[in-house]
Amino acid sequence: MKIAFVGKGGSGKTTLSALFIRHLAATGRPVIAVDADINQHLGPALGLTDRQAAELPSLGAHLPQIKEYLRGGNPRIASAEAMIKTTPPGSGSRLLRIVEENPVYAACARPVALDEGSVRLLVTGTFAEEDLGVACYHSKVGAVELLLNHLVDGGDEYLVTDMTAGSDSFASGLFTRFDLTFLVAEPTRKGVSVYRQYKEYARDFGVALRVVGNKVQSADDLAFLRREVGDDLLTAFGQSDWVRRLEQGAEPGLGELEPENRSALELLHAAVDAAFADRDPRRYADQAAHFHRRNAESWGNAKAGADLSEQVDPDFVLPDGRTVQEQAAAAV
Template sequence: MKIAFTGKGGSGKSTLAALFVGYLRQSGRRVLAVDADVNVHLAPLLGVTADAERALSHPARTEAVRKHLLGTNVLIGGADRFVATTPPGPGSREVTLDPADPVLTGHAVALDERTHVMHVGTYEPESIGAGCYHGHLAVLENLLSHLAIGDGDWVVCDMVAGTDAFANSLHAQFDAIVVVVEPTPESVTVARRYRQLAEAAGTADLLVLVGNKVVDEVDADYLRRELGTEPVATLPAQAGLRRARQAGTSPRLDDVTPLRRIADVVRPVPPQRRAAALRALHLKVAGKDWVRSAYGDVTDQLGPVPA
């Protein structure tokens, strides 16, 4: 399964993603945790130092990952012609959660044999005034589209706050998108907007609304009323989680029922549906003037439509 966590900044999405990774580890699952937030919070929460040299968006790593994914696929035309939506094709290499997979051994930090952590990276001083974080995320999109994960395997991604996932193909890459919502007007507004955009993108059925920092029944009623539905799970405000963050240790929950509820509602997106959505997004990207100028015609990266 591939699951993303998003929400308004400060809603607790990174903490919840870290808790979910911990729950999956306790359940004996193989997990790849990806910190895709520009603020880079998930990796430290899992005890990983997010060095700039180890970031997926570091030019040397981006090139290495794309060369690996390219394999012998002649449709792409070379590792330098990858765009965010470039799909796998004949001869492309898949990425698995096998601990011996070259992408994991070369670009992830192993917490144990079954758990690996990657981070996309953030702005560096040389990028000031001349960089866009969406460009950093392109290699993550390439990685996600080339993933082949087995039964019981999970990819957990901590996303950029807000609705930035709709600026690219990330909203179509996951089996579920957890929108973390605090009982505040600002957080609810972000969740509503996310739902509106997901409906327009055809992915509204993949949203999982989770209430967080709920103090009492008044807060719970507020979320139900403002969201128009019962959140799949609700986590109370817990001082222990804040204390763990202040101490620089991984957060833990005594009661993992909310995390179990999240896992229980996730279902795999049919491969045909995902392939059709990503194909349409690739054609949309291919039509952009800046893409044509920089990469030429990338529509030829698509193979025949699957039967």
């Protein structure tokens, strides 16, 4: 399962991403956490010190190595240098699985021990001094898109991504790479404006979107969200002393989280598992090809000096990560 958390800057999406990651890890499921926000705060939200977070290896710094590994023996890709962020897998490509060891994880993933369970953490990396004024952050986030294009995942294993704020996610096809997207919205006009914008952009791509209210302090706040968001509202989180303690540097156990907020996490988990039954591997492949062709025509061909649309293998679809039983249930 591939899950994204998006929302307005300051809405609390990183906090809720981290809470959900902790919840999944506490159930014993395998989890990969990905920090794809320009403000790299997911590590500290999972309990790392600032120093530990700063020492994490970045996906962006290992992009040539990632490309070389994923290229494998794909005859449609002449070299790792010919791969761009949208390059889809094809026959001969190496694929990634959540529960495995591989050179990409060895170079870029680091285990994070939680009070209940543990996760693998991947980070895109912060802006370096040489990036300022000459590069956009999406050049780093592109590594995440490349990984997700090559990821085979099942229904009882999870990859959770803390995305860039606002509508920045639409600067690439990354927004289509998830089974379910949670949009974190505060009960304010600005909070729901991001929801409307995101839903409008995602409408033509079959993006599964649910809204999670945050910083909801009263029945009036909840009524406002229901009025503005309608049936897309899944649940809401209120003020949390647990979160405040965590942000102050304490390490409270997940079992101490307020019961109402634990219940909200259970609703998120149930929604994710339900969304898995609706995944369509063919559509996933077609969307990857669509955005790759667009990027190739827009800038990739000029950069590579070749027609990168030829990298698309029209007959290739990622293996279905579902079990035989899950596939049978989805067909009913």
